[in-house]
Amino acid sequence: MSDHFVDRNRLWSRLDAAVAALPEPPPTPIAVVDLDAFDANAADLVRRAGGKPIRVASKSLRVPALISRALAHEGFAGVLAYTLAEALWLHESGVSDDIVVAYPTVDAAALRRLTSSPDAAGAITLMVDDPAHLAVIDAARSGDAVEVRIALDLDAGLRLGRQHIGPKRSPLFDTADVVAMARRVHEHDGVRLVGVMTYEGQVAGVQDDVPDQRTKSLLVRRLKQASMAQLEVRRREISDALAAVITLEFWNGGGSGSVEATAADPAVTEVAAGSGLLVPGIFDHYASFDPHPAAYFGLRVTRKPTPAMATVHGGGLIASGATGEDRSPVPWAPPGLHLTGLEGAGEVQTPLTGHPAALLRIGDLVWFRHAKSGELFEHVRDVHLVSGESVTEVVPSYRGCGLAF
Template identity: 70%
Template sequence: MGRGTTGDSHVARNRLWARLSAAVAALDPPPPTPLMVVDLDAFDANAADLARRAGGKPIRLASKSVRVPALIERALANPGFHGVLAYTLREAMWLERQGITDDVVIAYPTVDRAALAELVASPSTASHVTLMVDDVAQLDVVDSVRSSHAVRVRVALDIDAGLRLGGQHVGPKRSPVHDIEDVVRLARHISERTGCALVGVMTYEGQVAGVPDDVPSQRARSLVVRRLKAASMSQLAERRRVIADRLTELVKLEFWNAGGSGSVEATSADAAVTEIAAGSGLLVPGLFDHYQSFAPRPAAFYGLPVTRHPTAAMATVHGGGYIASGASGDDRAPIPWAPPGLHLTSLEGAGEVQTPLTGHPAALLRIGDLVWFRHAKSGELFEHTNTVRLLAGDEFVDEVPTYRGCGNAW
């Protein structure tokens, strides 16, 4: 039975609004808006819950779902977390050079020649960063920027983890490497290639980890999704077992990465997998509200001020059009969260310069009051700000820079 989202009741959301309002009122001078906040109480509880769900297997933190160095460090300090799953090579090298981690795997192939040239020029950094590949041509790019093979490049092989069903592929369109013989062929090439060391494997089952399966308004669809997830994990467990056996004949791997916040238990149960990737489960964006397997706590919010009342029953806040990436749809829009009962309008939605809101609290909001929203995806919110306020209890205890606030744009 699905458990919903902890903190989604009107009572809990009103309490959150009171906490945030009290924390903001205590700031002197008043902070600029949009005001972006992470609730450390919820963040820490989510981290502990992810570790519990992983059942003893380490969690590699997906940094794209956080993008705040202080919070990356906070997560890594939790028992059960180890290493970072980065999304660009430049980011990975920055994290390593800042001393935030000495174990970074990049989740996606890179052809950034300038960054690769930096990597192969630094034996220390190269020993801490692992590239992801699914094509020999990606390794050719690496070789094109170095004059010698004195520095070995650590490489992980991205293997497609989609479900094959009735001739169709269900899952993210990532790696072209699916068939077992193709996996073995590419793994052999990497292990025999001068200047490369095959150290790991990734099999990301996004069709399980990243798809809600207990949406109250979509009961029939949710049932189909759960059946597809079960079929996917069954098929994938057998493929992983066979691939692991075949790769053992070629190389001794350091890690096998898989999964995501929405599939922690199911993925950790697979004997081939040695570590779980997770990140969204720390901040809990709107797209992670309806999973049968866990009940996370929303931890990231942004506050926008009410600037006018176009009608007696409507309040308009300034800005707020932070639409999430992915296929366009209502689920990519931000959620007016606190006070509860507010809704976006169908004609304007969340706008670049203003966002009208309807619902019974709208008439009660005063000019200058803050309305708190949740973003649909994790991490992306913090591309819109230089700093994030950290909330503990009813107080802001720190203000920390985001990647953007550190001068980084990845």
């Protein structure tokens, strides 16, 4: 990833020019997506996937137009949604007719909608990892409900003795437990087992080439290698065992940070990616790929508390996950700006230090990168799509569509 000061100064000028050309100055935060970088990232993800289709992780986008843009790229197919209500809306809106919900749902109202619609039930796959999830589906049925497509979410963490490294997701780890759950779904009335998901977040979502952290980065890369080696064996064993029970339509795996390694696994038929299209702050410093940041938000300078500081209005768009510095937004353009240690990014104001702060004037724009992909767009209604120095289109986020998933 190029983060050279010259490139970031050019970005500052380009985004400022694009916004200045609008008929009316938009309110801040001004959300912008660089389409040239977005498309370059999409092409690179397809290259890294080595011929296996990429399912778009909607949680990492949350802008219908961007989900559709990704799906228009050859090599992308289907959506990995994060709620059933979202999946139903994406289907009803014509965004996709192949949607896998990545997390189990207990949303009774959405389940009633799904089980009463043959079209929706044929397009949407639900995730389960516990018999209780099947009971929730049954409770939502009414009358002659349609058959529901089901996928199993399997734990993809690394086991080192009694230690578990990775997201705490599914209780299904051992092959015997997976097969037992598969048989239970297979024998359950009104549902059909069609797929499996293994998300190795400890590989796909962890930086492993961080400047000034050589020893830690080396350890992380070794843990990633060990995790993928262990997971390939587990996937093969589980795949062979499941073949005696059911013929699956798909096996989903991976994420933006592990596309090559996951796609190389023979058991996997498709990979998931979303963050790699926009490249938020926590996707800097990966050894496996060189992405192009594509999403930014602009805030205007409203105060000069000292000649050497500048304060912008807003900025406290803190990302989810374990709290820490890596969850804060990154002041990006102009380059050389820093959050202060005492105030950080505030809800209504964010003071900035660094050489450029002395040059900024009240009313100037400062461009930030959000720490996690997609979450930025929960804070805005409009997303400005930029190509070169022009805003080519202003499109709604989910929030701009009046939706909150």
